[in-house]
Amino acid sequence: MKLRLLVLGAGTAGTMIVNKLRKRLGVAEWDITVVDRDDVHPYQPGFLFLPFDIYSPDQINRPRHGFLPSGVDLVIGDVDVVDPDAQTVTLTDGRSLGYDYLVIASGTSPRPDQTPGMLDGQWRKSIFDFYTFDGSVALSQALKDFDHGRLVVHITDMPIKCPVAPLEFTFLADAWLREKGLRDRVELVYVTPLPGVFTKPIASDALGAMLAGRNITVESDFLVEHIDAETKTLVSYDEREVPFDLLVTIPLNMGADFVARSGLGNELNYVPVNKHTLQSTAHANIFAVGDSSDIPASKAGSVAHFSVEIFVENFLELIAGKPMTGAFDGHANCFIETGDRKGLLIDFNYDTEPLTGKFPLPVVGPMDLLKETWANHLGKLAFRWIYWNILLPGRRLPISSHMSMLGKIAPTASRTSGDKNTAPTPTSSNR
Numbered sequence: 015m016k017l018r019l020l021v022l023g024a025g026t027a028g029t030m031i032v033n034k035l036r037k038r039l040g041v042a043e044w045d046i047t048v049v050d051r052d053d054v055h056p057y058q059p060g061f062l063f064l065p066f067d068i069y070s071p072d073q074i075n076r077p078r079h080g081f082l083p084s085g086v087d088l089v090i091g092d093v094d095v096v097d098p099d100a101q102t103v104t105l106t107d108g109r110s111l112g113y114d115y116l117v118i119a120s121g122t123s124p125r126p127d128q129t130p131g132m133l134d135g136q137w138r139k140s141i142f143d144f145y146t147f148d149g150s151v152a153l154s155q156a157l158k159d160f161d162h163g164r165l166v167v168h169i170t171d172m173p174i175k176c177p178v179a180p181l182e183f184t185f186l187a188d189a190w191l192r193e194k195g196l197r198d199r200v201e202l203v204y205v206t207p208l209p210g211v212f213t214k215p216i217a218s219d220a221l222g223a224m225l226a227g228r229n230i231t232v233e234s235d236f237l238v239e240h241i242d243a244e245t246k247t248l249v250s251y252d253e254r255e256v257p258f259d260l261l262v263t264i265p266l267n268m269g270a271d272f273v274a275r276s277g278l279g280n281e282l283n284y285v286p287v288n289k290h291t292l293q294s295t296a297h298a299n300i301f302a303v304g305d306s307s308d309i310p311a312s313k314a315g316s317v318a319h320f321s322v323e324i325f326v327e328n329f330l331e332l333i334a335g336k337p338m339t340g341a342f343d344g345h346a347n348c349f350i351e352t353g354d355r356k357g358l359l360i361d362f363n364y365d366t367e368p369l370t371g372k373f374p375l376p377v378v379g380p381m382d383l384l385k386e387t388w389a390n391h392l393g394k395l396a397f398r399w400i401y402w403n404i405l406l407p408g409r410r411l412p413i414s415s416h417m418s419m420l421g422k423i424a425p426t427a428s429r430t431s432g433d434k435n436t437a438p439t440p441t442s443s444n445r
């Protein structure tokens with residue numbers, strides 16, 4: 015009897031996993047199947063660039079099956095429920111798939127339905143998101159038609175995937191409006207549920223100063239209770255109001271509904287796992303990799319990539335009957351586009367917040383950490399090629415999965431990272 019590995023989700027993490035494991039698991043001993051609801055793989059970081067005409071829609075999507083190796087079955091279908099006792103997964107069309115080992119890689123999605131008023135009347139008229147392909151394309155047109163008023167960029171609640179993306183959107187909007195000669199006719203407002211503009215203190219201070227320098231108002235500690243579509247106003251639980259002419263919102267992000275239906279998730283449908291091995295805390299033959307888990311790291315493609323490398327080696331040890339020796343450290347590495355062809359780079363993990371310095375090598379870099387440079391902008395743009403050609407096919411990048419302190423300048427006084435993006439927020443009563 016062959017053993018069966020079943021992966022739910024052929025996005026960033028799922029695609030990397032099957033590529034890496036197909037090379038390591040004999041075809042005679044192992045069947046590998048991956049399920050996704052469609053055959054379109056979007057390069058999600060590209061959604062940020064569509065509204066500013068930096069990328070065009072045809073540069074974002076590619077067929078999923080083109081990134082899967084031979085010897086991996088792609089099943090197109092919507093996962094309905096996992097039965098961990100029977101070790102089966104049922105799809106919404108009634109098909110059933112058995113497994114010996116299951117990897118949940120179903121990511122996280124924006125849920126505008128979870129905030130009262132978000133979908134009432136103004137959705138895709140004056141309220142937009144850019145966390146979906148359709149949303150980003152629609153916003154692209156709205157931004158071109160917008161020439162004066164209040165442009166509000168808003169985060170509903172944490173955690174969200176790519177927690178720097180709303181900041182990047184704000185910086186790019188500022189640069190776009192300046193270039194068009196419209197900046198003095200537009201009030202730019204950044205509304206966040208966090209006490210600062212980012213989840214980690216040192217980066218939050220640096221990024222907050224950059225917003226202030228660009229004359230962007232920050233409304234912090236703002237937890238939206240509802241949106242009044244008629245008056246075009248965000249209303250918070252503590253009854254503050256933020257009016258808008260154009261709202262660019264990041265709706266509440268949630269894991270897949272099938273995770274909840276299967277009794278495998280927390281209140282935001284993220285799968286509780288051991289944060290070092292990604293093994294489910296409830297079932298030893300189930301793992302959650304990428305945005306679908308509850309690990310206290312950023313939900314980001316870079317985190318998916320580094321954690322997949324650890325997961326694969328651990329998985330090979332597990333099936334060989336050995337203890338898993340790899341420990342994921344929460345390593346995240348993100349370029350932050352800041353407009354005017356510049357960008358920042360941050361590199362951090364569970365224990366170390368983003369610091370200044372050089373990356374990946376001390377002194378020579380060539381990247382600067384937490385500093386706006388043209389090289390970081392080029393790094394951000396180069397990432398799309400790296401994603402399609404190196405990461406997804408499961409090839410190795412010459413960057414360690416574990417965060418390194420090489421080149422980083424440690425802060426003089428010790429500061430805690432205070433990461434609000436890490437844990438599902440119990441205050442999310444807007445669900």
Ligand SMILES: Cc1cc2nc3c(=O)[nH]c(=O)nc-3n(C[C@H](O)[C@H](O)[C@H](O)COP(=O)(O)OP(=O)(O)OC[C@H]3O[C@@H](n4cnc5c(N)ncnc54)[C@H](O)[C@@H]3O)c2cc1C
Pocket residue numbers: 022023024025026027028049050051052058059060061062091092093094119120121122144145146175176179270272303304305306313314315316317318347348349
């Ligand atoms: C605007 C934006 C900008 C970003 N920028 C960056 C960046 O600069 N750097 C970075 O590192 N990360 C960035 N990210 C985040 C990055 O794209 C994600 O963190 C990464 O894709 C997570 O990978 P994943 O495999 O966990 O989830 P995904 O890649 O989202 O894949 C999940 C898959 O599961 C499938 N699925 C879900 N539910 C079901 C179901 N019921 N049945 C069948 N299939 C299902 C989905 O169709 C999807 O293909 C950005 C994201 C966005 C939205």
